[in-house]
Amino acid sequence: MPDFHLFAKGPRPVAPFSHAVEADGWVILTGQMPTDPAAPDAPLPDGVAAQTRRVMDNLGLILAELGLDMSHVVQCRCFLMEFERDYAAFNEVYQGYFAPDRRPARTTVGVTALAVGALVEIDCIARRPDVGEGM
Structure with missing residues (x-):
């Protein structure tokens, strides 16, 4: 059964999800938004670079709660509101x-809208290192 x-x-969920x-x-x-877990009602950071940092930090926070880190991530899906304008800054x-x-x-795909007026959202899949070893 899944956990x-x-x-x-x-971060405070912006929709009904885990x-x-x-x-x-x-x-x-779940895809993370550039909201601050310590101040969920604060304005979003200005610009795609600052929002990308916040999103990545939020993903890192969730991974840490699970005893994991970015080295366990095997796949990311990234969504950008202004793909052509923001792609290079996002990648940096x-x-x-x-x-x-x-x-x-x-x-990475360009989209027409994201929750909370964000410029970027990222979800990911991670794998626990000890699962399946020795098989």
Whole structure:
């Protein structure tokens, strides 16, 4: 059975969802918004670079609650409101969260709208390292 995780330290959900769902060592994190977990009603950071940092930090916070970190991420889906304008700045921030030889698979798409008026949203899939070893 899957485990459904909602963490008190995590960002306040902007819709009815769990922060993460885990099954058989796979951990699927809900798309994170650039909201501040300590001040969920505060204005969003200005610009895609600042919002990308906040989103990545939020993903890191959820991973840490699960005893994981960015090195366990195997795939990301990234959504940008202003794809052509923001793609380079987004990539500059994003790549700093992963070792150059351990970047997850990724899809990035431009969208017409995101919750809370965000410029960026990212979800990801992580894998626990000890699951399936020795098989």
